[in-house]
Amino acid sequence: MEDKFCFAIDRGGTFTDVFAVCPGRKVKVLKLLSDDPSNYKDAPREGIRRILSEVTGKKYEMDEPLQTDEIDWIRMGTTVATNALLERKGERIALVITSGFKDVLHIGNQSRPKIFSLEIKCPEDLYEEIIEVDERIVLDKSKCEIKKICPTLISTTGENVKVWTPLNEEKLRNDLNIVLSKGIKSLAVVLIHSYMFPDHEQYVGRIAKEMGFDHVSLSSEVMPMVKIVPRGHTACVDAYLTPCIKRYVNNFSNGFENKLENVNVLFMQSDGGLTPMNLFCGSRAILSGPAGGVVGYSKTTYSKKSPMPVIGFDMGGTSTDVSRYDGYYDHVYDTVIAGVNIQAPQLDIQTVAAGGGSRLFFRTGLLVVGPESAGAHPGPVCYRKGGPLTVTDANLCLGRLQPDYFPNIIGATEDLPLDKDGTIKAFEELSAEVSQFNDSQSAEKSKEVQSIEELALGFIKVANEAMCRPIRALTQGKGFDTSQHILACFGGAGSQHACAIAKNLGISSIFIHKYAGILSAFGMALADVVSEEQEACVEVYCPENYQYFDTKINELSTRCCENLKSQGFKEEELSFDVFLNMRYERTDCSLMCPPFPFASALSCAHGDFLKSFLERYKREFGFCIPDRPIIVDDIRVRAIGNRHLNLADTIEEAADPPQHKEIVQCYFGDG
Numbered sequence: 001m002e003d004k005f006c007f008a009i010d011r012g013g014t015f016t017d018v019f020a021v022c023p024g025r026k027v028k029v030l031k032l033l034s035d036d037p038s039n040y041k042d043a044p045r046e047g048i049r050r051i052l053s054e055v056t057g058k059k060y061e062m063d064e065p066l067q068t069d070e071i072d073w074i075r076m077g078t079t080v081a082t083n084a085l086l087e088r089k090g091e092r093i094a095l096v097i098t099s100g101f102k103d104v105l106h107i108g109n110q111s112r113p114k115i116f117s118l119e120i121k122c123p124e125d126l127y128e129e130i131i132e133v134d135e136r137i138v139l140d141k142s143k144c145e146i147k148k149i150c151p152t153l154i155s156t157t158g159e160n161v162k163v164w165t166p167l168n169e170e171k172l173r174n175d176l177n178i179v180l181s182k183g184i185k186s187l188a189v190v191l192i193h194s195y196m197f198p199d200h201e202q203y204v205g206r207i208a209k210e211m212g213f214d215h216v217s218l219s220s221e222v223m224p225m226v227k228i229v230p231r232g233h234t235a236c237v238d239a240y241l242t243p244c245i246k247r248y249v250n251n252f253s254n255g256f257e258n259k260l261e262n263v264n265v266l267f268m269q270s271d272g273g274l275t276p277m278n279l280f281c282g283s284r285a286i287l288s289g290p291a292g293g294v295v296g297y298s299k300t301t302y303s304k305k306s307p308m309p310v311i312g313f314d315m316g317g318t319s320t321d322v323s324r325y326d327g328y329y330d331h332v333y334d335t336v337i338a339g340v341n342i343q344a345p346q347l348d349i350q351t352v353a354a355g356g357g358s359r360l361f362f363r364t365g366l367l368v369v370g371p372e373s374a375g376a377h378p379g380p381v382c383y384r385k386g387g388p389l390t391v392t393d394a395n396l397c398l399g400r401l402q403p404d405y406f407p408n409i410i411g412a413t414e415d416l417p418l419d420k421d422g423t424i425k426a427f428e429e430l431s432a433e434v435s436q437f438n439d440s441q442s443a444e445k446s447k448e449v450q451s452i453e454e455l456a457l458g459f460i461k462v463a464n465e466a467m468c469r470p471i472r473a474l475t476q477g478k479g480f481d482t483s484q485h486i487l488a489c490f491g492g493a494g495s496q497h498a499c500a501i502a503k504n505l506g507i508s509s510i511f512i513h514k515y516a517g518i519l520s521a522f523g524m525a526l527a528d529v530v531s532e533e534q535e536a537c538v539e540v541y542c543p544e545n546y547q548y549f550d551t552k553i554n555e556l557s558t559r560c561c562e563n564l565k566s567q568g569f570k571e572e573e574l575s576f577d578v579f580l581n582m583r584y585e586r587t588d589c590s591l592m593c594p595p596f597p598f599a600s601a602l603s604c605a606h607g608d609f610l611k612s613f614l615e616r617y618k619r620e621f622g623f624c625i626p627d628r629p630i631i632v633d634d635i636r637v638r639a640i641g642n643r644h645l646n647l648a649d650t651i652e653e654a655a656d657p658p659q660h661k662e663i664v665q666c667y668f669g670d671g
Contacts, residue, residue: 003023003024004023004070004071004072005020005021005022005023005051005052005055005070005071005072006020006021006071006072006073006074006525007019007020007047007048007051007071007073007074007075008020008074008075008076008292008521008522008523008524008525009044009047009048009074009075009076009077009521009524010076010077010289010292010293010518010520010521010524011034011043011044011076011077011078011079011080011289012034012079012289012316012317012318012520013034013079013083013316013317013318013319013355013357013373013375014033014034014316014317014318014355014356014357014373014375014379014492015031015032015033015034015316015317015492016031016032016033016034016043016044016047017029017030017031017517017518017520017521018030018031018032018044018047018048018051018518018521019515019518019521019522019524019525020048020051021525022051022055023055023070026055028051028054028055029515029517029518029521030047030050030051031407031409031492031517031518032046032047032050032409033377033379033409035375035377036377036414037377038412039414040062042251042252042255044076044078044252045066045252045255045256048066048071048074049062049066052066052067052070056070065254065255065256065257066255066256066257067256067257068256068257068258068260068262068263069262071263072263072264073263073264073265073266074260074263074264074265074266075265075266075267075268075274075524075525075527076265076266076267076268076524077267077268077288077289077290077291077292077520077521077524078248078267078285078288078289079288079289080244080245080248080285081241081244081245081282081285081286081288082285082286082287082288082289084240084241084244085237085240085241085286085337085338085340086338088124088126088338089244090126090240090241090243090244090282091185091186091215091239091240091241091242091243091244092128092183092184092185092186093126093127093128093184093186093187093188093236093239093240094127094128094129094130094131094179094184094186094187094188095127095129095130095131095187095188095190095232095236096131096133096187096188096189096190096191096204096208097130097131097132097133097189097190097191097192097232098132098133098135098136098190098191098192099132099133099134099135099136100132101132101192101228102130102132104228104229104232105125105127105190105229105232105233105236106125108122108229108233108341109229109341122339123338123339123340125236126236126237126239126240126340127188127236127240128182128184129179129182129184131172131175131176131179132175133167133168133171133172133191133200133204134165134167134168134171134172135165135166135167135168135191135200136163136164136165136192137161137162137163137164137191137192137193137197137200138150138161138162138164138193139159139160139161139162140152140159140160140161140162148164150162150163150164151163153197153199155196155197156195156196156197156198156224156535156536157196157535157536157537157538157539158548159196161193161196161197167200167203167204169203169207172204172207173207173211176207176208176211176213177211180211180212180213185212185213185214185215185243186213186214186215186216186217186239186240186242186243187208187213187215187216187217187239188217188219188232188235188236188238188239188240189201189204189205189208189216189217189218189219189235190219190228190231190232190235190236191204191219191220192228194218194219194220194224195219195220195224195225195226195231195536196536198218198220198221198224201218201219201220201221202218202220204216204218205218214243215239215242215243215246216239217235217236217238217239217242217282217283218235219231219232219234219235222234222235222238222281222283222344223235223283223343223344223534224534224535224536225343225534225536225581225633225634226536226538226633226634227343229341230334230341230342230343231343233340233341233342233343234283234341234342234343234344235283236340237282237283237286237340237342238281238282238283239282240282241281241282241283241285242281242282242283244282245280245281245282245285249267249277249280253265253277260277265277266529267280267285267288268288268289268291268292268524268527269284269285269288269291269530270284270285270286270287270288270291270344270345270346270347271284271291271329271331271344271345271346271347271530271532271638272291272294272295272329272347272527272530273527273528273529273530273532273638273640274524274527274528274529274530275529275530275531276567283342283344284344284345286337286342286346287346287347287349289520290314290321290323290347290349290351290520291347291349291523292519292520292521292522292523292524292527293312293314293321293323293490293491293519293520293523294312294323294325294329294347294349294523295523295524295526295527296490296513296515296519296520296522296523296524296526297310297312297325297488297490297511297513297519297523298310298312298325298329298523299523299526300488300513300519300522300526301325301486301488301511301513302325302326302327304327307326307327308484308485308486308509309324309325309326309480309484309485309486310324310325310326310485310486310487310488310511311323311324311471311474311475311482311485311486311487311488311507312324312325312488312490313467313471313487313488313489313490313491313494313497313498313501314490314491314494314519314520315354315355315356315467315489315490315491315492315493315494315496315497316355316356316491316492316493317355317356317357317373317375317392317492317493318353318355318357318358318373318375319351319352319353319354319355319358319373320351320352320354320355320467320470320491321349321350321351321491322349322350322351322352322467322470322471322474323347323348323349323350323474324348324474324475324480324485328594329347330347330348331345331346331347331348331592332345332346332347332348333345333346333581333592345532345636345638348474350470350471350473350474351470352466352467352469352470353370353371353373354369354370354371354391354463354466354467355370355373355391355491355493356380356390356391356392356395356492356493357373357374357375357379357380357390357391357392358370358371358372358373358374358390358391358463359372359373359374359388359389359390360388360389360390360391360393360394360430360459362430362433362434362437365437365438365441367455367458367459367462368462369391369459369462369463369466370463370466373390374387374388374390380392380393380423381393381419381422381423381426382396382410382418382419382420382422382423383410383411383418383419384410384411384412384416384419384422385411385412389423389426389427389430391459391460391463391493392493393423393426393427393456394456394457394459394460394463395456395460395493395496396418396420396423397420397423397424397427397452397453397456398453398456398457398460398666398667398668399664399665399666399667400496400666401418401496402664403417403418403420404417404662406418424452427452427455427456428452430455431450431451431452431455434450434455435450453667454669456667457667457668457669460497460500461500463497464497464500464501464504465504467497467501468501468504468505471501471505472505478619478620479619479620482505482506482507483505483506483507483508485507485509486507486509486510486511487501487502487505487507487509487510487511488511488512488513489501489510489511489512489516490512490513490515490516490517490519490520491516491517491519491520492517494512494516495512495516498510498512528640528641528642529564529567529569529640529641530638530639530640530641531560531563531564531638531639531641532560532636532637532638532639533556533557533559533560533636533637533639534556534634534635534636534637535552535555535556535634535635536633536634537549537552537632537633537634537635538631538632538633539631539632540585540629540630540631540632541580541582541604541609541610541613541629541630541631541632542629545604545632546603546604549580549603549604549632549635550603550604552635553578553603553604553635553637556635556636556637557576557578557637557639560576560637560638560639561574561639563639564639564641567641569641573641573642574639574640574641574642575639575640575642576637576638576639576640577594577637577638577640578594578595578603578635578636578637578638579592579593579594579635579636579637579638580592580593580604580609580613580632580634580635580636581593581632581633581634581635581636582609582613582630582631582632582633583630583631583633584617584625584628584629584630584631585628585629585630585631586628587625589621590633591613591616591617591620592634592636593609593612593613593616594609594612595608595609595612596608596609596611596612596615610630613630
């Protein structure tokens with residue numbers, strides 16, 4: 001690493017941030033527009049090209065493949081999967097499901113977020129075609145009378161199952177041929193009991209690959225959990241997005257010699273861990289970009305010596321992501337994104353459509369911020385590309401954003417400063433529109449005209465309140481006192497709103513890292529490589545079953561260990577976290593619980609999972625259910641490959657007050 005380049009890249013919706021460790025441990029940072037078709041095709045590759053050219057002195061042409069002999073590793077987070085899901089621009093897919101259940105994913109969980117709405121519009125299904133497979137597995141239970149003579153097999157949970165209906169291969173091949181003839185080459189295979197008996201799904205997958213399908217997502221591999229609806233949706237998301245990710249990865253690799261074969265390329269997953277480029281998949285990529293920021297502030301802000309929980313406030317160009325860290329990453333396992341129920345480990349990140357690029361509107365007497373974004377192209381008014389007014393323009397108008405301290409990367413030639421005059425003119429036009437509306441609503445014409453600063457501050461207050469709501473949901477909504485946190489602000493626009501957000505929430509401590517503008521990229525440089533394994537179980541949590549649980553934990557740990565060893569890690573570089581997905585019997589609300597205290601043990605015999613479950617259940621729901629059995633639905637093992645890069649500086653309190661560079665005029669209203 002000492003004599004080679006290392007790149008960590010966050011490709012966001014508006015900007016792409018690059019953190020580079022150059023030979024001799026010299027650090028370079030770069031920020032460029034994610035979408036600038038008139039100047040380059042791919043922002044991450046362009047960022048690498050510029051830094052290589054600057055440091056080595058070699059001139060690389062725009063379309064020339066970059067040499068890789070001087071690159072040690074590349075780590076990247078990307079919004080490719082997120083955007084494809086939100087905009088419904090993923091791969092065309094077909095759903096393969098057990099006969100009789102073709103509508104189960106369409107019906108979903110029957111939730112009605114707008115319960116009084118008379119015109120309910122359901123999110124469109126990700127799949128275009130459905131293939132029903134003649135196959136059925138049933139449990140061999142003594143209380144069930146099964147008169148039919150069926151082969152008996154052992155499932156992954158150790159239970160006996162009977163093959164009620166063998167898989168009809170001839171019908172399956174005919175149906176797959178029909179789908180293939182329609183140009184669909186990606187499949188999601190979701191069979192009813194595959195979480196405990198994956199053989200039929202695996203057989204379908206082999207046939208599909210043999211027939212020429214490019215990608216097949218098996219629900220038993222993507223997320224082997226009990227519930228078919230979220231498991232099925234997750235498999236569909238994986239089949240829908242993974243081909244898009246593979247295309248992007250291939251296009252990115254084509255910009256380098258030997259397609260990056262000799263470079264360690266890792267991508268950030270939604271759970272905050274890195275994975276090799278060839279294993280990066282759609283179901284684990286939804287929060288690829290924001291996850292880097294969580295790792296960044298957790299490793300630079302949180303202190304084990306004086307532990308105080310940290311709220312991460314990542315305000316970028318398109319949206320704002322908030323999260324919480326209290327010594328361990330807070331994961332969620334069942335989320336709804338873009339109307340799709342996804343069952344996969346993700347960092348608990350709340351997102352609101354209010355960022356530096358969020359558009360400003362005056363509608364029926366109200367100031368509205370977002371959710372529409374100006375994006376990277378054309379961007380805000382001040383970007384000189386004919387864009388609309390945005391939150392960035394409001395900060396520029398108020399003097400909180402200074403053109404002299406903003407890089408000259410604006411305009412068609414990427415060498416101009418922010419256009420403050422254009423922003424002021426646009427606000428003057430909007431102010432006139434507001435005055436005209438107010439006059440039309442009043443019998444007397446108002447003599448007072450709202451200044452453009454007051455108007456801009458009004459938009460800022462609306463945006464700030466929108467960004468405070470998810471922070472309250474992560475803290476107060478889970479039984480934590482919001483004021484007893486540190487606010488870690490980062491992202492391109494985070495520090496401009498830090499004090500107002502902290503004041504609204506009663507927070508007294510704010511932390512802004514020196515790499516705050518590119519902390520998501522910096523976090524990827526600090527992140528660990530992760531391998532996860534999970535299996536369904538459905539057993540009562542009691543001492544009699546501890547041995548069973550521990551055997552499963554050892555099996556999953558061994559699989560994780562072998563996976564990371566194949567990537568070059570030594571056994572002493574590995575650490576493990578164990579989780580049990582627990583719920584009360586006859587309830588549907590399960591919680592993924594670590595041992596108490598966190599990471600204290602790798603076995604049920606030595607780790608108090610029961611205490612962890614009871615504490616979390618009480619905090620989440622306000623009560624516990626005495627004397628009711630607790631069921632373990634799933635066992636999950638997370639293995640972490642630790643390659644300590646020592647990039648995070650030790651931060652000490654400054655002895656002297658900071659020295660100001662310049663005194664400028666800013667507008668803060670009443671302060």
